[in-house]
Amino acid sequence: MKCIEGLLPAIVIPFKENFEIDEGLLREYIGSIIQSGIKGLVVNSDAGEGQFLTHEERKKIIKIAKDIIKEKIPLISGLGGTTTYEVVNFGKEYRDLGVDYFLVFPHPSFRGGSIKDEVIIKYHYEISKIGVKMIIFQLQEILGGTFYSKETLLELVNIENIVAIKEASFNILVFKEIVEFLKSLPKKLIILTGNDNFIPESFLFGADGALIGFGSIFTEMQVEMIEKLKEKKYEEAYEIYSKIEKICKFCFKKPIRDYKARIKEFLVCMGIFKNSLVRPPLLPLEKEEKEKIRKLYEEFKIGN
Numbered sequence: 001m002k003c004i005e006g007l008l009p010a011i012v013i014p015f016k017e018n019f020e021i022d023e024g025l026l027r028e029y030i031g032s033i034i035q036s037g038i039k040g041l042v043v044n045s046d047a048g049e050g051q052f053l054t055h056e057e058r059k060k061i062i063k064i065a066k067d068i069i070k071e072k073i074p075l076i077s078g079l080g081g082t083t084t085y086e087v088v089n090f091g092k093e094y095r096d097l098g099v100d101y102f103l104v105f106p107h108p109s110f111r112g113g114s115i116k117d118e119v120i121i122k123y124h125y126e127i128s129k130i131g132v133k134m135i136i137f138q139l140q141e142i143l144g145g146t147f148y149s150k151e152t153l154l155e156l157v158n159i160e161n162i163v164a165i166k167e168a169s170f171n172i173l174v175f176k177e178i179v180e181f182l183k184s185l186p187k188k189l190i191i192l193t194g195n196d197n198f199i200p201e202s203f204l205f206g207a208d209g210a211l212i213g214f215g216s217i218f219t220e221m222q223v224e225m226i227e228k229l230k231e232k233k234y235e236e237a238y239e240i241y242s243k244i245e246k247i248c249k250f251c252f253k254k255p256i257r258d259y260k261a262r263i264k265e266f267l268v269c270m271g272i273f274k275n276s277l278v279r280p281p282l283l284p285l286e287k288e289e290k291e292k293i294r295k296l297y298e299e300f301k302i303g304n
Helices: 023-036 055-069 084-096 116-126 151-158 172-183 198-205 217-232 234-242 245-251 255-270 288-302
Strands: 007-011 042-044 076-077 101-106 133-138 162-168 191-195 209-212
Touching: 007 042, 007 217, 023 042, 023 055, 023 217, 042 055, 055 076, 055 084, 076 084, 076 133, 084 116, 101 116, 101 162, 116 133, 116 151, 151 162, 151 172, 162 172, 162 198, 172 191, 172 198, 198 209, 198 217, 198 234, 198 245, 209 217, 217 234, 245 255, 245 288
Parallel strands: 007 209, 042 076, 076 101, 101 133, 133 162, 162 191, 191 209
Antiparallel strands: none
């Protein structure tokens, strides 16, 4: 199994003015970000607007990414859909294109279930038959997710091909409790924080890696920060994080759904993206917010 313990950026996607994927720019961006020491690349995630892409576009992004990264690092793709049947078929196509891991999105039907939820368990079991390693995904409800009970997690952990969990409750107490529970089980899962609002703290509580949208920017710094955290060089790690903490908190302030556009606007400031367009129904950033982002980036440059 390819190592995914470290930074796994869930990359944002550049669009042209007509909202088509800017394939040339995407290739340049992926080519650049994989030079940063990341442990894997994540596409078709929430950060990558996977739910706003067509199935053919998602496959195109996988092909582009695989063409660039080849076997250097693992390729992880978000996986979701309307029905289990559809999701399994999508997954088989992604597998055949070279995806190494699925990030299995929580389905809307997961909400309001029982304590030991057979809907959730059966869904993941059917996907596991595809034969690709899986990352289960506990996501805050405000972004369309749900929380998994310990009883449900206990069943999920024992499904073949489930090897990791992305925990993105954005609640440090929930994260801590889940980590403690999972660490107590005989089968060990790789624990990936999806909590962009407390990245360093996640490693203090036992995270093995970070699968985060914020990894799309300041990637080298975050790779170095995580290495320091794993070496228990906490002061050095926080010194790195302190340089980008204000930017991180701005990207993930309310309304949190706008974090994708904010990250893209920082990439515009860096001269990497041409615009910060997101697909409707998401809306572009207001002029005032773009100005705040530019000021934050200028402050960052002055301090570095």
